[in-house]
Amino acid sequence: MPFYHYYGRDAYGVPVEGKMRGATEKEVRGKLEKKAVHAKEVKQLEGWLYQDVPVLQRQNPKEMVLFLRQLATLLQAGITLVESIKLLAGQMQSRQWRDTLAAVEEDIRGGTAFSAAAEKHRNLFPPLMTNMIKAGEAGGDLDEVIERLAVYYEKQYRLRQKVLSSLSYPLILAGASMAVVIFLLAVVVPTFADMFAGFQAELPWITRFVLTLGNVVSSLWWLLFPLAAAGIAAAALIRSRREYLYWWHYVLLRTPIVGGVLQKAAIARMSRTWSSLFASSVPVLQAVSIVERVVGNEVLATVIRDSRKSLEKGESLADPMNGHWIFPPMVTQMVTVGEKTGSLDQMFDKIADFYEEEVDQATDRMKSMMEPVLISVLAVVVGVIVASVAVPMFEIFDTIE
Template sequence: MAQFNYVARDRQGKKHTGVIQGDTKKMVHSRLRDRGLRVVDLQPKKETLWSKDIYIGNPVKLADFVIYLRQFSTLIKSGVTIVDSTRILINQTESKVLKKTLAQVEVDLNEGNSLSDALGKHPKVFTPLFINMVHAGEVSGSLEETLEELAEYFERQHETKQKIKSAMTYPVVVGFIALAVIAFLLIYVVPTFVDMFAQFDGELPGITKFVIGSSAWLIGNWWLLLLIIVIIGIGLYAMMQKPDTKYYIDLFLLRIPIFGNLLKKALIARFSRTLSSLLMNSVSILKAVALTEKVVGNEVFSRALGESRYVLERGRSMSEPLDKHWAFPPLVTQMIAVGEQTGTLDHMLGRIADFYESEVETATDSLKSLIEPLMIVVLAVIVGTIVLAIMVPMFELFNNVG
């Protein structure tokens, strides 16, 4: 379908502008007329290389998506139709990508498509998990409850992600500051003392020689250092696109002391919350595990869930392979086994998610209180070493002069 820029007016004379899809101008005129709009101007939208949308990952921020779901759920509960709710939310959302996507969803809804079908045409914005849960809600006639459940689910995901980010932000920021301070000292401060040290009668301390050598190398090869960093970054990104390589990177991340344990708790919370939400919305166990396998975000966990799906297809318990996997604590596998035996797997998974979300919150608070003094000490040691390397020969130089 082509895209058209339109200018139109409603029955009250209010001006409306936007982008709409259609095979022909006649079709677009008809669609706008059905929406109660009189076309003033309609022109095909010109696509250029620079106007094309290029995104890495989901182009809509999770925070914006959570707000959209909360508002959508509230409107549906208030008796507003899906089409009218979508039209209202087009004007409410601050995300340009979500606004544009919802405008296209509205067009599809007006043509008689179901909500899940309309959303399914935009896989970069709406995940398979989201679309499947909406479809389940439509089929069961419980779309209001499903939207509320989805809002809760994505809100919890956002909260957990923010807690992990807050725990990681401090060391990352301090690390960048430390690198900036070190670079400043080596590039601008240390060279000013080189000539002075050249007059020094005697052997310079080893630490001073090392610092001066590092300064000279950095001044002459800073571009090489930047090039190496860029190459490593591109290399890591390319490696993460391959499942086999990503598996070993994810495995390494889970094995890192302290941080790995926090990541594992967050992944268990995400896996159990996702699977619980799908099962509560009447998605079959096999399809629910398959969807969770795709969205869990870690290849180690994804492969473990793949093994669970394999044994489920053969009529056995999904807890069997998880029980043998080092990443899943006995508490998790035992509660899953009990849930399967009692027919309350969705509720058991919900309890697991509640527990580990609480664990993530506690762990992030503890981690921040541990990291702050540790990073300060590390920064002080690095800067102190450089300063000491400069000061020691200066003291000896002054003593010789005296």
């Protein structure tokens, strides 16, 4: 939400000036009137010091779903667009959404189209949404388009949550296992090293190995911080360069078990997006460009980019997909049939339904497979550490007897 500089006089005629945040100039003037300040001038401040931090403007998928579902319900109930947005602006929990919707409402009341008003706030209204809204305004079926958007983002949200939950569980379990192992090596094992040093007997190889490993971990623990910083820097570099991001996504897609889930999720997202855009009568080339930006996987985006170039040459959308390893034959065949019959929206809808179901099943299988594997690995590692301490103690007891 921007800052505004104001100048005017208070209720006693004393000149006052200052800064105030507000979604629009009208909102700032309204706040000043409540404070009995007559503003002669209200001007938006420019510069990075007066801009919101981009990290705090990240779109919340759950809030997006809530907004679209409620807007679709209000429009279908016969409430006008501007009144619907006014109602939602007053009840959204997020201050960012309230301020943005208030600004959108003011623009619409001033004669601006909904799509044009939404395009001013790309942090909350992505290109996919604004283009579908624009198509709905042109076709006179805005309520149906909003309903379609609500269904789309609901399915995308559920798909994203399903994938994240299936991946986060093994990652948390692996992280906890690693923390336990590091604690045993850095804290517990060194306490036994002093005790074993007093014995003259030669220690078993497994004990010598674990003690050496424990000394290394306890002496180099400080490396965890620069390694974590290096990992964050590497992640930022990968996200900033398309070629690096391509190879990162390629490695993830080729990873056993996890790669299959990510591939199915990416195809489901792509197909659902294409289906929604085509069903809303968004022009084909424009729809392909939007899908390329929102698909979320650079390997898939590269093929879609080739498909866009193929369409620009007057060739088939499916030609670049044929033979590419990321697209199963079923997908390319259905896209080819959809092109020939003029039913791409229906074909992509069927592909999305199929792969969303596949993701559900694949994530359940992945959880059931990875949990026992990780637990078994942890049991083996902890067992080796315990054995390295127990074996020499048993030998010492035998010697004493």
